Amino acid sequence: MRRPAITSLAAAAVAAALATSCSSPGATASGDGGAKEVEVALITSTSGPLASYGEQYLQGFEAGLDHATGGTGRIDGVEIKVSRYDDGGDPAKGVSLAKKSAGQGVRIIAGTAASGVATQIAPVAAQNKILYISGPAATDALTGANKYTFRSGRQTFQDVATAQQILMKQENGGDDKDGKGGKGKKVVVLAQDNAFGQANVAAVESVLGTGGTTVDSVLAPPSATDLTPTATKVKAAKPDMVFVAWAGDTAQSMWTTLDQQGVLDAATVVTGLDSRASYPVFGKARDKVTLLAHYVPGAIDNPEAKAVEEYFGKKGWKTDLFTPDGFNAAQMVAQAVREAGADGDTDAMVEALEGHTFAGIKGENTVRASDHALLQPMFQAEFDGDAPKVVLTVDAQGVAPTEKKIG
Numbered sequence: 001m002r003r004p005a006i007t008s009l010a011a012a013a014v015a016a017a018l019a020t021s022c023s024s025p026g027a028t029a030s031g032d033g034g035a036k037e038v039e040v041a042l043i044t045s046t047s048g049p050l051a052s053y054g055e056q057y058l059q060g061f062e063a064g065l066d067h068a069t070g071g072t073g074r075i076d077g078v079e080i081k082v083s084r085y086d087d088g089g090d091p092a093k094g095v096s097l098a099k100k101s102a103g104q105g106v107r108i109i110a111g112t113a114a115s116g117v118a119t120q121i122a123p124v125a126a127q128n129k130i131l132y133i134s135g136p137a138a139t140d141a142l143t144g145a146n147k148y149t150f151r152s153g154r155q156t157f158q159d160v161a162t163a164q165q166i167l168m169k170q171e172n173g174g175d176d177k178d179g180k181g182g183k184g185k186k187v188v189v190l191a192q193d194n195a196f197g198q199a200n201v202a203a204v205e206s207v208l209g210t211g212g213t214t215v216d217s218v219l220a221p222p223s224a225t226d227l228t229p230t231a232t233k234v235k236a237a238k239p240d241m242v243f244v245a246w247a248g249d250t251a252q253s254m255w256t257t258l259d260q261q262g263v264l265d266a267a268t269v270v271t272g273l274d275s276r277a278s279y280p281v282f283g284k285a286r287d288k289v290t291l292l293a294h295y296v297p298g299a300i301d302n303p304e305a306k307a308v309e310e311y312f313g314k315k316g317w318k319t320d321l322f323t324p325d326g327f328n329a330a331q332m333v334a335q336a337v338r339e340a341g342a343d344g345d346t347d348a349m350v351e352a353l354e355g356h357t358f359a360g361i362k363g364e365n366t367v368r369a370s371d372h373a374l375l376q377p378m379f380q381a382e383f384d385g386d387a388p389k390v391v392l393t394v395d396a397q398g399v400a401p402t403e404k405k406i407g
Contacts (some may be wrong), residue, residue, distance in 0.1 A: 034340035037079035040333055043121065044111035044135055048089035049222075049248040052275060053113040057135045058084065060319075060361075061110070063311040067327070068303065068334035075334050076343045087112065087160025091120040102128040107346055108336065110152070113322070115139035117197040122149040124216035131336060131349045133329050136322040139199040144371035144404030148346065151374050152332060152354055153325035154294045156203040156245075158194075161399035162292040162378040163243060163270045164207055166392065170290075181370050185240035186214045188267075189257075190230070191244060193219035206402070207244075222268040227254050231261040238368040244271035251283040255289075264288040273311045273381050273388055275321040286383050291377040295324050295362055305361045324361045328374070331358050332367075366396070371404040 024310035042061060045054035062087075064081060065073065073080055087094035093192045096110055102124065109125060110133040112118040118137035126146035134142050136152045138159070142151050189204050193198030201217045209215040216237055227250070233244060241262060246254055251274065258264055273293040274281070278353055282289060298309070299321040308327060312319055332353055339352030349377035354369040364373040378399050380392035 046086040050113040057326040058320040060323035064327035107328040152329035160203040162179025188239035196239040293381040
């Protein structure tokens with residue numbers, strides 16, 4: 001249901017709710033006049049290599065909370081009070097912030113752009129019976145991690161499954177007659193040697209590594225700046241397809257090096273569309289790369305997307321790759337509070353989210369009850385001038401992750 005338009009006073013209420021709290025938070029606190037509130041700790045990167053992802057997430061959350069609460073910052077009279085924390089992409093810091101929040105009585109933690117941070121916070125959520133809604137962190141390990149862990153973004157399996165769907169279409173002239181997309185070939189995964197990169201290798205092996213397809217990997221140190229040796233290894237492997245999973249500020253160097261070393265001309269290269277700042281990064285390489293996309297800014301026309309564009313317009317912001325993750329997280333927080341109330345326990349919040357279907361910027365999302373995977377549409381994109389556009393929408397069921405057993 002579309003929310004009512006906000007007034008300037010309502011927008012101020014949401015902005016106040018999103019300000020970092022200076023007082024000790026409580027899980028179910030009463031403010032002046034006995035008003036109820038629920039504390040939410042947003043833990044994500046606003047410094048470090050994934051700082052831009054964290055900022056996109058936070059902006060999306062702010063717009064999502066505005067939309068979910070009609071600009072009031074409240075659900076059924078319960079104030080959603082938000083505190084922001086920077087984990088800097090450091091798992092130890094993320095865990096420390098999560099434990100601190102738990103000690104202060106916080107019952108909902110959301111955020112994290114880094115997979116390495118998210119996988120460490122998930123056990124803290126289970127130990128303290130806190131609802132944890134992860135953000136852009138894409139590692140598949142979060143799905144089914146425990147009863148209290150959910151996700152508001154896509155996961156690596158969905159990226160790889162999208163690549164498979166794209167290849168099926170290309171190989172079969174627009175239809176999937178034999179279902180052999182990517183099979184019987186050699187695939188090399190090019191990634192950084194971290195949790196995100198390793199998760200991509202595992203996902204490619206799971207999705208594409210069947211029917212005679214060979215999957216190898218070339219993993220580069222995350223700190224590497226000279227990527228010529230890495231590109232040389234990829235080309236020497238003589239792959240039919242290169243699946244690139246890369247994040248951070250060395251992306252431009254990586255793409256330039258792949259092009260210079262002839263990798264982009266020697267194989268089909270598939271990668272995920274990154275944030276707006278990366279669009280020029282591809283340079284001359286962009287027309288040689290097949291793009292799968294979690295989200296293409298401005299490409300979807302639905303009430304939620306319009307609400308976000310309107311909110312962002314007032315703020316002078318632009319929607320970006322991980323805007324949907326923040327928006328979704330706010331919708332999920334609102335649902336948990338709506339069903340459980342200020343006095344409801346965390347188990348009631350979990351129950352409220354399991355099987356929940358809701359509208360997001362990308363389209364319809366469903367929280368799979370069995371393992372908390374977030375089922376959602378994915379896309380293929382290509383550049384039209386300087387901006388990407390959607391050329392294929394992949395149905396949520398077509399990229400649904402393999403079902404897991406929780407815990």
